[in-house]
Amino acid sequence: MKNHQISKAGLAILCLLAVSSFGWGQAAVVPPPQTFTTTVYFDYSAFATTNGYLTSNPLSNKFHFRRAYFTYENKISDYLKFRFRYDADNTVNITSVDFAGKSTKKDDKLRPFIKHLFLEWSQDWLQSRFNIGMIETLAFKPSEDRWGLRSVAKTLVDGYKDITGTEIKATSADIGVSWKGALAKQLRFALGVHNGSAYSHAETDKFKKISGYLQLVPVAGLSIIGYGDYEKQNDNQKAVTTKIDVFFDMISKINISFEWFNYNNEMYMNTDNSHYQVGGFSVFGTYKIDPDKFTVFARYDHYQPNSRLSVKDQDLIILGLDWFAWGATGRLQPNVWIYSYKDAARKQDVVFNLTFFLSF
């Protein structure tokens, strides 16, 4: 095809598109409510100790990027919603690809990846919500919602790997389906089936993770959630997570929560031939001095880091303030993290973070 023929064909396509779009514009269909939101948080970290287990390097005070989310949500109808969320993580040493040089290299650049990509179908029947796609998993969503300070710290199970360095195959998103609903105001439930390999790994086996919880609300302001998930690791061995959350909201402006979990993976064995099993608990509370301005928070976590390697338990205390300095758009969250270790050889770490939370 000669150049001028290509130009004519291109022009024809453009005209067709223009006519088509004009036609659409004439229709009275109004675009459904769509929202684009961005949330960013980063810290200025100051190390109050220089001889602790984590801080003995020594480390320099620094700005520390944590997260950037870009979320597109489309409310297609009263019963159908779509969410697409990009997440840019603190991706130190991620591998970049040099296509020209046909090589890869490691760098500290921040790169986005898809975190959520799901359709939500709501039904009045049992107040049901079905999610299909790259969905939010069920393991720690209730406690994350209750804590509400992911910019300061992930909750116990979600942040377990970050704190202890040990993988427990707990992820906040995965490909699959979930169903949440309510049998009565005192009893809610959730069920999920997903790959079990999380949003950042390809599924490599035929086994899927089955998860679910029952939430009991016996009296107003008191919730008890029993959670479990199960996934075969191979034909003979399985991994099981059990978890209990208790949320106490019976005093105005004060929330006190408790989270306990246990993870058992038969594929990993301890040095004494017992099954690999870890766990921990977390107690956290918030006090909303003024819900639009100030919330103070405190948290105590106890971790069993890794029974396979016989690393001893550790504790984490977090204290801080959530200040809505620019309303919901800009929040300042000064917080202190105090790590202590059962292992006498490990000295305490104290880190102060000024967390900047921006959402627009």
Next chain:
Amino acid sequence: MNAKWIKIMVLAGLTLAVIFTSVLMAQNKMIQVKGSDTLVNLVQILAEEFMAKNASTPIAVLGGGSSTGVSALLNGTTQIADTSRDWKQKELDQAWEKGIKVTLFALAIDGLSIIVNEKNPLNELTMEQVAALYKGEVKNWKGIGGPDMKVSLYGRQSNSGTYTFLMEHVLKNKPYSTDMKEMNGNAQIIEGILSDTAAVGYVGVGYIVDKSTGKVMKGLKLLNISKAKGEAAFSPLDKDAVYSGKYPISRPLWQATNGSPKGGVKAFIEFELGVEGQKIVEREGFYPIVGPLAEQNLKNLK
């Protein structure tokens, strides 16, 4: 004491100072009222009248839709949530989970008004016809005895209580036509209808009367509504018809608090529900609360 602990003490001291300051700042806080756009103008006027006599009790009134008000009460970011629909079971369950005791006050009665452009020759519709229009089953006015022109639907966004009320009570929980233009508020619906001869819309009765003339706003026509074909049609301006239920799409407009109101919030609600407040309700085109709803209000105030 080594340098490490000095740093910790300084940080702890700073944190305490910020907390102390924040507590002091929280002492003289403003009463927040959020929610229904149908109620926002009325409650703003009530708040202004109240603040004229109670300068030490500042009140901020925001719209955003009934769902916005409900969310704000559940999140603790408002003391009063305005809604132009009943609370949904799901919302009451969420409140139960969070330990929030939803206490309701009926502030006014509204005759939800179906309006068209004044050039539309129709004068009345049945409930069934209103539903057929909004479900998109009737796409031309000719289909219900009107002129030969395509129906242009105006409504609210899904966070609006009026959107939900009409869907539940008129459309019987069937979805709206995808052709409906979802407007931000009552004023935007009225603007659309004034400039569109094929338009039909729904707004609270307090929005259609021109305060200077006491008549329906120029350029608009208010349709009478009947319960069914062959039955008498009534206007939302007919107070007796609204109270008796002969006008079929009347509704209470609600305010909700967490538990029994106290302090400034209680004083404001008492003012709204008192003689003076209810006169303002009527002056602004809505209807005052009477009968069992008024008795329930008094019980909930105690």
